[in-house]
Amino acid sequence: MYYFLRLTRALDERAHVLQQQNKVVGGLFSNQGQEAISIGSAFALEKRDYVAPMIRNIGTVLVRGHSARDIMTQYLAKATSPTRGRDNSQHFGDVERTGVVAYISMLGTMVPVMAGMALGARLKGEDRVALTYIGDGATSTGDFYEGLCLASVQKLALVVIIENNQYAYSTPTSKQSLLENLSDKAKAFGIPGITGDGNDVLEVYRLAKRCIEDARAGGGPQILELKTFRMRGHAPHDNQAYVPKGLIEAWRKKDPIGRFEAVLGFGEAEKAEVGARVAAVVEDAVKFAEESPLPDGKEALQGVFEDDSIVPFTPWWRRDA
Amino acid sequence: MYYFLRLTRALDERAHVLQQQNKVVGGLFSNQGQEAISIGSAFALEKRDYVAPMIRNIGTVLVRGHSARDIMTQYLAKATSPTRGRDNSQHFGDVERTGVVAYISMLGTMVPVMAGMALGARLKGEDRVALTYIGDGATSTGDFYEGLCLASVQKLALVVIIENNQYAYSTPTSKQSLLENLSDKAKAFGIPGITGDGNDVLEVYRLAKRCIEDARAGGGPQILELKTFRMRGHAPHDNQAYVPKGLIEAWRKKDPIGRFEAVLGFGEAEKAEVGARVAAVVEDAVKFAEESPLPDGKEALQGVFEDDSIVPFTPWWRRDA
Amino acid sequence: MPELTFLDAISRGLWEEMEADPTVFLMGEDIGAYGGAFKVTKGFLEKFGPGRVIETTLSEEGFVGAAIGAAYTGLRPVVEFQFIDFIACAFDMIVNVAGTSRYRWGKGVPVTFRGPWGAGGRAGPFHSRSIEMWFAHSPGLKVVAPATPSDAKGLLKACIRDNDPCIFLEHKHLYRRIKEEVADGSPAIPLGRARVVRPGEDLTIVTYGMMLHRTMEAVAALEGRSIEVLDLRTIYPLDRAAVVESVKKTGKVMTVTEDTRTGSIAGEIAAVLCEEAFEHLDGPVVRVTSPDVPIPFAPTLEDAVLPSVKDIAGAADRLLRY
Amino acid sequence: MPELTFLDAISRGLWEEMEADPTVFLMGEDIGAYGGAFKVTKGFLEKFGPGRVIETTLSEEGFVGAAIGAAYTGLRPVVEFQFIDFIACAFDMIVNVAGTSRYRWGKGVPVTFRGPWGAGGRAGPFHSRSIEMWFAHSPGLKVVAPATPSDAKGLLKACIRDNDPCIFLEHKHLYRRIKEEVADGSPAIPLGRARVVRPGEDLTIVTYGMMLHRTMEAVAALEGRSIEVLDLRTIYPLDRAAVVESVKKTGKVMTVTEDTRTGSIAGEIAAVLCEEAFEHLDGPVVRVTSPDVPIPFAPTLEDAVLPSVKDIAGAADRLLRY
Numbered sequence A, B: 001m002y003y004f005l006r007l008t009r010a011l012d013e014r015a016h017v018l019q020q021q022n023k024v025v026g027g028l029f030s031n032q033g034q035e036a037i038s039i040g041s042a043f044a045l046e047k048r049d050y051v052a053p054m055i056r057n058i059g060t061v062l063v064r065g066h067s068a069r070d071i072m073t074q075y076l077a078k079a080t081s082p083t084r085g086r087d088n089s090q091h092f093g094d095v096e097r098t099g100v101v102a103y104i105s106m107l108g109t110m111v112p113v114m115a116g117m118a119l120g121a122r123l124k125g126e127d128r129v130a131l132t133y134i135g136d137g138a139t140s141t142g143d144f145y146e147g148l149c150l151a152s153v154q155k156l157a158l159v160v161i162i163e164n165n166q167y168a169y170s171t172p173t174s175k176q177s178l179l180e181n182l183s184d185k186a187k188a189f190g191i192p193g194i195t196g197d198g199n200d201v202l203e204v205y206r207l208a209k210r211c212i213e214d215a216r217a218g219g220g221p222q223i224l225e226l227k228t229f230r231m232r233g234h235a236p237h238d239n240q241a242y243v244p245k246g247l248i249e250a251w252r253k254k255d256p257i258g259r260f261e262a263v264l265g266f267g268e269a270e271k272a273e274v275g276a277r278v279a280a281v282v283e284d285a286v287k288f289a290e291e292s293p294l295p296d297g298k299e300a301l302q303g304v305f306e307d308d309s310i311v312p313f314t315p316w317w318r319r320d321a
Numbered sequence C, D: 001m002p003e004l005t006f007l008d009a010i011s012r013g014l015w016e017e018m019e020a021d022p023t024v025f026l027m028g029e030d031i032g033a034y035g036g037a038f039k040v041t042k043g044f045l046e047k048f049g050p051g052r053v054i055e056t057t058l059s060e061e062g063f064v065g066a067a068i069g070a071a072y073t074g075l076r077p078v079v080e081f082q083f084i085d086f087i088a089c090a091f092d093m094i095v096n097v098a099g100t101s102r103y104r105w106g107k108g109v110p111v112t113f114r115g116p117w118g119a120g121g122r123a124g125p126f127h128s129r130s131i132e133m134w135f136a137h138s139p140g141l142k143v144v145a146p147a148t149p150s151d152a153k154g155l156l157k158a159c160i161r162d163n164d165p166c167i168f169l170e171h172k173h174l175y176r177r178i179k180e181e182v183a184d185g186s187p188a189i190p191l192g193r194a195r196v197v198r199p200g201e202d203l204t205i206v207t208y209g210m211m212l213h214r215t216m217e218a219v220a221a222l223e224g225r226s227i228e229v230l231d232l233r234t235i236y237p238l239d240r241a242a243v244v245e246s247v248k249k250t251g252k253v254m255t256v257t258e259d260t261r262t263g264s265i266a267g268e269i270a271a272v273l274c275e276e277a278f279e280h281l282d283g284p285v286v287r288v289t290s291p292d293v294p295i296p297f298a299p300t301l302e303d304a305v306l307p308s309v310k311d312i313a314g315a316a317d318r319l320l321r322y
């Protein structure tokens, strides 16, 4: 777990440097300070389970078996990336190999989709749990609600982790909901909902494990709210001027990596050893991504349908006269 | 109130006769057994308040000042109907005169819309409450949820009455939700939610009054669940075969009209007197509706936009050669 | 061969696919014991059990999302909308998640979305809409709209077997009005191919759905004229080749749809003909459509809005004389 | 006269309308202290207060519904989508509640829906879509898509003052790229009227949004040819008369849009020309559009999909030589 925490952090730092150099295509959404949630929960899943990460759940996909190269090539929109440059950053997956489902930008959509994966698994007689994450902001979407309505009466093995990082872009959670704990939303469905410390990777692991195994045992969907803080702006152009003074500093003291180091009793030597391993992996990923070509424009017309002949079409002015 | 209970019932009975005679255009959605909810809650509103009825809230619009003729001409799609034959049955209203907002078929939509009416009133410095009804089934829509999310943080003077008549078409409430009381959905928003007896018009009035005045006093949105039973099928073609034996009979004993008569201590004489008044009003409405013309086809192209010239268009084959 | 109504043909098609392929299952409101609002799935619960006939909550976006998820696990969900108009409530999920999925990350979404569609039934603005172009215009979705029982059965099978999301439109006005002999176990009919319903030399009328039947009536009224009638059957992908081939013969094309004019498939056909057969056009490509208004409720109003047999015949006659 | 970027012009238009009419107010995500994702409403909270600059929950269908309700009380809400793509999440509310309201029960819905729109920004499939035809095809909605700062300001004012629902599309690629002098207090520009950007004799190019700028580049590259360029400005209602009038002069028409081909406004224009100006057409109505694919993320892929200056010039050249 420690390795993944460090790797996630290092990838994020490095991506921001690349972003400064104008090498990152499109947006960049930092997960600094929130890494424990992705990693603790991903460790709590079985290999056969399904998971849909959000854009900030880099840690999850790494634990599930995607590589640092996958992350970096996605940021740089390269032909070697999992989506071959078709979709942004964290929007990729591989159901068969890693059980990861590609997220899309419309927030909330993955709750019904993952409910459906749990349903599919059950119909096929397979013992798989489906897990997804949702931001504090996105808990205000109808999709979150409709997915859980269906999942609750169907008693689907779905775990929804509310990653409450206090903000949705510039909007504080107090402007999304009157609730102190968003896990109380579970009461609308008659399902279990608990809240925990999202900056403590071991607590995350323990609570996620409990929810996952309860869901697996037939307990129906589970909501787990994990409190954390988004240490950077929504994206690099956001200077977080709307965050009250001192709050960021207060949360910096609760940094999940530092806390876990304390638990592990790691000294400088151990940290440096992992740091070196991580640096090598990041370096390799960046090098690989930078050296990879952009996709060939000709590919743009392929792959909308299984039958690739439906879309391509010679426009009038390109035909022989 | 008693008059309106009887009038609503009589209109429903009569509409079913017309339906048998193939005179009703489109669907017919009975409110038998549920009349107390519409009428008790409509009486609890102030004249200045806004209300969006569902298709089964005939009683509400009558109390608000729409006539039996309005109801019957809508059923018969006549030119004299409030929508001049443009929309179905219960889909009409008149914001200025009656404060009634026209419903649409997509269930759930009126929750956000009525939240907006409460917002509009507040922005204009007006002291108005907005009330709407929603079926047990429609509490599973994202619209219900999103409307209340917004209303809760904005502390809007919105009252949502959940008319839990045990079924959504053929689907029992147990297949919509694990909750015993749907008013518990309020807990997802951190707002008050209560449950009451929807077949007791005085209890409906009392609870609705409380919610309305709490909302008016700045208490934010309120959920009031009223339990009742849909005594007929979803629409005339539905024979309710899916309803367990005995259930309808059990609920017939709780008929809101009979119960209110007992409370009032009405004997046959009082009942007959109101019955005669009601019969005359229904007769007049039916006669008026039957004698009214269907709308002129030429009107079909008008009124999409304020500027009526945008839509009409002479097709090629109708132009002069 | 059994004589099947349009509705029965759809029901049989669904039944045969469910029998043949255990990965096919159903989702929707009231489709279980009740058999669905129009009884398309009557008897399915008894035969296939609650594991394959899943009654959902009243949450269109939710159950469409769940169908997509189930498809990701390798199943083939068939989703019923009680009326196709309610597909608007699941719009985001269909155009954004389902439509783009294969293109984005290579994961196809073999879901069939089906439901009663179309006007003419005095059902008002929210139970009568033509929704085909919302989806034909959104990349990654196929849109299918049969006009006969045999096509309905065969095309529904093709949709279910297709590895991409298909929207299958069942004109509710045809459900119990038309009958045809359709063999048990009849094969799937390939998507994307129009059908020449009647050959002709002087004019091509392109149509689909209920309007095919009105068109045939109009053509009958114009007896003696040589009119070719093409039933599109699939709106997306459009069978451009069939339309172009027909105009090469007739030189004149007219489209008939109950959809509202602006942005309907009729415009697309005009554009395709301009681009691919301009030199063959002996007259304007003429559109007979509804005007850009919601479908009104009253019979007189609805009739004024929808193309009538007289409208179609009048337009055809005028174009023939052009 | 101040020189304004496209974005500033929109911001000024909004500001002036809010100053002039106390019933105008704003709703949207992050539009308050933060000033909106693109800073269109920067400073509005300070000036107009939280009563008129309402930051919403992350609930598009919910706040769109609330805007409709507020409009029913006599107000004029202006709703921002953080990216216009998220309008898909409020689709039902817009097409079914807002679009049909006046027709159904006579109650107009003076709401303006606005947001950053369009491709070219390497923003991927969910932040680049052309959404205009979903709404132009749905009765009761107006769709406006300006291409210059002065048009943006004037047309936004017209939308806000309009008593029917308008969808106002702001091409985000133009936000900070183009500038123009626009007077303070400039008037509203009527909806539904195209603008002749450049007169010509031999070919008409009809376009809108960012593609107007690519078209002008292409026309510049084709120097010496007499090309008329028409900026539609409003997609619905379409200025049929302007298009027809132009073709009467030039005889040839080409449409350019970044929207995907099938069902785009380009087909509508072809159909209108067939119906209203067939005898004036000296060549096919040619469409330059994106193919029917989601907008991909990588620069190379996105560039392959969107019409380029070269595509436009090539098509124009070919059509001129037809």
Ligand SMILES: Cc1ncc(C[n+]2csc(CCOP(=O)(O)OP(=O)(O)O)c2C)c(N)n1
Pocket (backbone or CB within 6 Å): A054, A056, A105, A106, A107, A108, A134, A135, A136, A137, A138, A139, A141, A163, A165, A167, A168, A169, A230, A234, D029, D058, D060, D082, D083, D086, D089
């Ligand atoms: C349906 C929808 N509406 C709006 C947006 C624009 N948007 C992108 S991120 C964001 C804030 C999300 O906040 P939250 O859900 O708390 O997630 P976080 O970014 O904090 O992880 C918004 C509003 C979106 N992606 N989807």
Ligand SMILES: Cc1ncc(C[n+]2csc(CCOP(=O)(O)OP(=O)(O)O)c2C)c(N)n1
Pocket (backbone or CB within 6 Å): B056, B105, B106, B107, B108, B134, B135, B136, B137, B138, B139, B141, B163, B165, B167, B168, B169, B230, B234, C029, C058, C060, C082, C083, C086, C089
């Ligand atoms: C969004 C939506 N989906 C589906 C329907 C079709 N439909 C009409 S009534 C109904 C059942 C409604 O049940 P409930 O909300 O309990 O109201 P009730 O009829 O019992 O008053 C359904 C599913 C609809 N009108 N709207």
Ligand SMILES: [Mg+2]
Pocket (backbone or CB within 6 Å): A135, A136, A137, A163, A164, A165, A166, A167, A168, A169
């Ligand atoms: Mg957040």
Ligand SMILES: [Mg+2]
Pocket (backbone or CB within 6 Å): B135, B136, B137, B163, B164, B165, B166, B167, B168, B169
């Ligand atoms: Mg009910």
